[in-house]
Amino acid sequence: MSDLRVRGLLRLARARATAQRPLLLLSSLTAAVAGATIVVTVTWLQRTAVVPSPPAGVDPAVHAEEGAVGVAGLAAAAPALVVVVVLVGAVALAQVARLVSIAREREDATLRARGLSRFQARSIDLAEGAVLVTVGVAVGLLLGLGVSFATGVPVDSLDAVGFALLPAAVVLAGVYVVSVGGGGRTSTARARTVGSLLGVVVIVLSLVLVIWQLPQAEPGRADPVVAIAPAVILAAAAVVALAAFGAVVVGWAAPRGRRRGLGWVLPARQVSRRLPVFAAAVVLVSLAAGSAVFAAAYGATWRAEATTAAAVGAGAPVRVDLAPQSASAELVQIAAGVPGVRAAAGALIQPVEVGSSSAELIALPAAVPGVMVDGSARASLEAMSTPGAAPGLGDGASAIRVEALVTGPPTVQEEAHGRGDIDVQGRAPVQDVPLPAVRLSAIVIDAGGVPATIALRFEDPEPVAGGVRLNAEAALPPGAAPWRVLALVAGTGPGVGTREATVSVSELVAVGGETLSTPGETSVVAGGPESLLWAAAGDASSALPVGVTSAFAERLGLAIGDTFALRYEGSGRRVDAVVDRILSAIPGASTDLAVFAPLESLLVSQLQRGTSVVPPNSVWLDAAPGAAGAVSAALGDRAVRTAQPGPGTAIVGALTGAWWVAVAGTVVLAVIGALAITRTLAHARHPDLGILRALGVTARQQAWMRATELTVVLLLAVALGAAAGALGSALIVPLLIQATTPGLGAVSGVVAFEGGGLAAAGAALVVGLIVVVGAAAGGVARRARHAVVGEDAR
Known part of the structure; x- marks a missing residue:
């Protein structure tokens, strides 16, 4: 008997699926788009998670170490993109499942009346969701691999792809089962309100947790807060956009409700009366718009911060x-x-x-x-x-010459002069206590700011009263002219004794250059330390x-x-x-x-x-x-x-491109979800078509009014989502960049936006929504031409 019951349930599930084949295909398509987006995103990141060969002049060991840190940082940050895609895919799939639930409302009521238990109904929904999502994810896997190979991004490892797809498939299947089983049939208005409030509370608490813990995250370490941060901020942005949408709708509908005629009154009243349905569209579209703004903010801000950090860290373009x-x-x-x-x-x-x-x-x-x-x-x-x-020696200076006077103590001077025995080394042997051999050196600095110490070579000394006059000269070393002189230093060679000598100079001559006044005098002792003879101006x-x-x-x-x-x-x-x-x-x-x-x-x-x-x-x-x-x-x-991001930073930079891959998927998912929502509206408002036609509203007028309300709602959702996304990006993008990118240090906190990518994503989203609006308006026009006031319209 149990086998017959099972076979009966299987036949029932197959019959139900056949009756709603277009909507179920749309459900699988939603899962396929989400799966393909995840696959392309993961393969994109795999392509960049490879440490390139070090460029010339870079230590291979340091390069490899920095690259390994970057790969770890990329692996820790990659789940954030998957979570965002799953979030938008779940919202879109929930709308399609809700449409399936509405289409089966009478069918389910009949089955329940004929004895189908709640457990059996849930089992059918679970099996259907598992099959639909599995088929969709499998198609998405093949589609994603095809896109990756077509764009020259081969898959390095299917393990990472499977690791990302499996939890995504489980989440999507769960969302489908919950949505198709409770899409308005069993839940009351109070239950929906409580559920919505609970969702808002969860989002707010998650946002507080992210803002609190994200500054503590470190690049390269797997952190759940990093994984959920973008999804949480986008969900919070969608809630803000929804709240603003409700306020705008109330302000828009109230004054128009007092007007006569249907032109703007009916669309305004329909939107205000069906806020739950339109709220789903606002959430979905605002998520897509917010993700585009987030990607634009992340990419531009990351490039600015990485470039600035690399430049400040290096100090120079090349070092x-x-x-x-x-x-x-x-x-x-x-x-x-x-x-x-x-x-x-x-x-x-x-x-x-x-x-x-x-x-x-x-x-x-x-x-x-x-x-x-x-x-x-x-x-x-x-x-x-x-x-x-430091005075300059002149552009043409090639050497410097100094005339120094070396004298001894008064008693030594008198005796040495009387005996005339001062030798060419500047020594004056008097009473067996010689004068020290004086050494002179100059400290010069070139135009590139590099100092050099050069020893002055003595020419033939000239005995004078009380001492000796030394002419010392030295060529300037290789360097960038013009040179400047910082100091003249006097010292002695190795010697014995404590007899002092006094060294004095009056000027320094630059050969081929200037003559500088360098008055200075100092005392030196044999074997003692050097002494500053003259120094550049300084207090x-x-x-x-x-x-x-x-x-x-x-x-x-x-x-x-x-x-x-x-x-x-x-x-x-x-x-x-x-x-x-x-x-x-x-x-x-x-x-x-x-x-x-x-x-x-x-x-x-x-x-x-x-x-x-x-x-x-x-x-x-x-x-x-x-x-x-x-x-x-x-x-x-x-x-x-160089003043360019290092290998670790550059590898993490792959997230900037991966975010745009995720945005492309969210845009497609938003369009699919919007299509499901417009079909839900069309089903709910089908009886209105005959009534309006009986009141003299032509099919063309009805199509225009439907297009007006959908256009206003969807474009308003795009604008509100973009604004809320910008606010959320300013709040979290600098923190997320610092938490995922190694080598940045403290970030400036200034958020920039990529205008080109944002414009392209916004245009794609708007065009897709316009197509959805056009299809919805065309359907209204076709059905309104033949609509009559039936039993269901009373």
Whole structure:
């Protein structure tokens, strides 16, 4: 008996399916579109989840590590797109299922009267939903694979596709069963109201959870909040659009209800009286419009944030770090000569300590502004610099010459002069205590901001009263002219004893250039430390003007005008600094705690406390990214960093294209759902056609009125959905980008939109809805020509 009962149910299910074949095909088509969208989205992401080969000048190990982080970040963010597609597909399928339920309303009532139990009815619905969704998802799988191969995006792994499709199919089947079993037949108005309020509460609580937890998410880690965030924000945007729609409809219908005639009165009253049906259309269309706006916001904002982060992180269009070696003027000049390089400069990147906090010092010459990508930081650098502190040697200078007078203590001078035994080494053996052999050196700086220390070679010394006159000369090293001089330093060679010598100079002559007044005098001791003979203009009591990051200022409680001490990490060198300005970020810094200073001012400040400077250890270049390989080769195959997103960031950037794939699917699903909703309206309002025709309203007029109400509702839904989507995007897109993209750090929070993609998606949605409206109006015109007032219209 049970077998006969089962066979009877199967025959009943097949008969029911045959009677509603067009609607069931529409249900399978909805599932197929959702499945195809998911497949194309997953295959799109698979294509980009591959770490490319490292470009020239990039460390392969670092490149592979960054790429692996990007792949992990992409895998963690990919479920968000699937959830959005499933959300829109579920809403669209619910509308088709609701239409099926309405079409079977009398049939189901008859079956229930003949003994069909609720369990049996649910079993039939479950089997039907499983078959329809399975067939639809299978067709969508084949369609998606075909689209992927046709567009040159081969499928790397079907496991990921299956992993995304299986839960989507289960959700869609469940939505179909629930909707087709309760689409207005068994649920009361109170139950529908409670269900709607409960849905709103769930969406609001989910939105609060997302906004609360999303800032805590980290790129590369699977986080459910990241997966549901876009769907939650789009659902909340749809609720906002629905609330605004209700207010607009009430405001639109009330004054028109007091008018005479049917032209605008009937459409307004029909919309206000059938808000539940039109609300479904508003939710579905606003979801599609909101997803398009979200995709436009995500794509444009991600590109802006990734580009800015890469540029600020690199500091320069092209950058080569040389630490622990230094960047010589010759090396910087070699880099500047590479084809495609417009300018080059030496930069200092130095770990420093401020109190108990560690920070990073970035120093760059203001004379070569093109090497810095950040315009605001470049302007700050120029404002803080003190040009002219180091006098120039002239464009044609090739060497420098210094005349120095070396004298000993008075007793040594008198005895040495009386005996005349000052030798060519500048030694005066008097009472077995010689004068030290003096050494002179000059610290110069080239046009690229790179300092160099050159030793001056002595020519024949000239004995004078009380000492010796030395003529010292040295050629300028390879570098970018014009050169400037920062300091003259006097020292001694190895020696024994404590006898002092006094060294004095009056001028420095640049061979082929200028003659500079450099009055200075210092004392040196045999075997003792070097001594500064002359230094460029600078007040030893004044602090170095610097810029600091806002995080640095907040950590130390600094404001503009406050002073603090910088200590070079691992050494006793110290620099007094004063906060000249506070910046949101400092180009080239690898940490939020950073200090920014003009290189020449820093060098002058160092010479106020010692006889040497810390040379630059990085080369920054104004060049196209394509010149990175040639720069690396010219600098001994050094690793090169460019102001472009790294491999990890670029891999996560595939989400920008995948969002548009998802949007294309949501647009198609919205059009299918809108078609189902218009057919639902047509079924519910079929008796009105005969009544209106009896009242003298022609078929053409009825078609125009139906087209008017549908056009107003759908276009209003598009506008409200886009506005609510923009609001939701501003709320969540920066947080989502920061949570999914490695290497960005703090984002600006400024949301941009892709105008071209948004216009294309909006046009496709509007055109699809116009086709639906045209089909609905045409159907009304055809049926109205032959409609009569029947029993069901009374």
